[in-house]
Amino acid sequence: MSTFSTVIRPGILFIEGEFKGKFPFSNSLLIKGKKRTALIDAGTGIRVIQHYKDKIDVVVLTHLHPDHFSLSYLFEGKRVYIPAVESRYRRLEDLALRYVGEKLAPIWLRYVKETMMARDPYFTDTYEEGDVIDLGNVELQPIYTPGHSLGHHVILIGDKILHGADIDLTSFGPWYGHVESNIDKFLDSIKRVMQLDVEIYVSGHKRPVTGREEILSELERFAGKFKETEERILEALREPKSVEELVHMGIIYQKKPYARELLEYWEANMIMKHLDRLVKRGLVRTTTNGKYIAIKDL
Numbered sequence: 001m002s003t004f005s006t007v008i009r010p011g012i013l014f015i016e017g018e019f020k021g022k023f024p025f026s027n028s029l030l031i032k033g034k035k036r037t038a039l040i041d042a043g044t045g046i047r048v049i050q051h052y053k054d055k056i057d058v059v060v061l062t063h064l065h066p067d068h069f070s071l072s073y074l075f076e077g078k079r080v081y082i083p084a085v086e087s088r089y090r091r092l093e094d095l096a097l098r099y100v101g102e103k104l105a106p107i108w109l110r111y112v113k114e115t116m117m118a119r120d121p122y123f124t125d126t127y128e129e130g131d132v133i134d135l136g137n138v139e140l141q142p143i144y145t146p147g148h149s150l151g152h153h154v155i156l157i158g159d160k161i162l163h164g165a166d167i168d169l170t171s172f173g174p175w176y177g178h179v180e181s182n183i184d185k186f187l188d189s190i191k192r193v194m195q196l197d198v199e200i201y202v203s204g205h206k207r208p209v210t211g212r213e214e215i216l217s218e219l220e221r222f223a224g225k226f227k228e229t230e231e232r233i234l235e236a237l238r239e240p241k242s243v244e245e246l247v248h249m250g251i252i253y254q255k256k257p258y259a260r261e262l263l264e265y266w267e268a269n270m271i272m273k274h275l276d277r278l279v280k281r282g283l284v285r286t287t288t289n290g291k292y293i294a295i296k297d298l
């Protein structure tokens with residue numbers, strides 16, 4: 001098997017998902033404790049996960065996005081933890097309604113089943129911040145970091161390694177395309193993560209980052225994406241534009257190569273969240289025909 005994996009500390013293995021762990025897959029971390037072996041997230045793709053499956057006693061899911069939980073059903077009979085705040089979402093259909101609403105639900109369901117091989121999330125246990133999952137000689141501590149989604153957690157492994165999940169440090173930047181996503185909460189969560197004194201940062205979608213300074217500068221750059229996007233929106237709004245016109249400019253997704261309806265929906269949500277903020281700050285106003293126009297620069 002050619003997929004990349006690397007031992008980042010004795011007993012701790014970084015497992016890169018298919019497609020280099022980029023969406024619609026994600027990276028996992030395997031932690032071999034004295035008593036139990038844990039896997040954080042289960043969206044690496046079937047080929048990768050099959051290779052490690054039998055070694056795992058416990059699975060911890062950072063949040064209920066399908067690129068992170070898609071294959072949890074393969075762990076039936078083992079202990080699988082999800083955030084308590086998401087425990088009422090037991091079926092893919094419930095998640096489809098939560099994330100994209102009735103109209104797009106069939107497209108979302110087809111997409112996650114076909115590209116991620118996702119099935120209903122399987123879980124046996126829930127966690128919340130303050131809980132500790134003990135593997136023997138090492139503890140996993142979830143930290144609640146909402147904004148990306150309602151249930152998003154990062155997981156501290158011991159005290160020097162963090163699985164940052166979708167505070168993922170990718171060049172794409174933060175993703176906040178669902179109605180429940182929240183830019184201010186996302187920024188607060190990034191700040192909170194910056195206060196953790198960790199040496200190794202594991203991203204859900206790119207290779208691990210090592211060293212305190214490097215981690216801080218990557219988090220800073222990642223958080224800065226919100227402002228860059230707002231600058232681009234303001235630039236576009238020198239002439240009045242509707243949300244739809246902004247969406248077609250490709251400000252967030254430069255290309256929409258797959259599941260176009262979903263990408264357009266996510267982009268529209270992200271643009272609308274920025275417009276709300278810009279209107280509140282007096283930088284943008286609405287016009288009489290329902291478009292938006294910039295009043296002044298950032």
Ligand SMILES: [Zn+2]
Nearest residue numbers: 065148149166
């Ligand atoms: Zn996510």
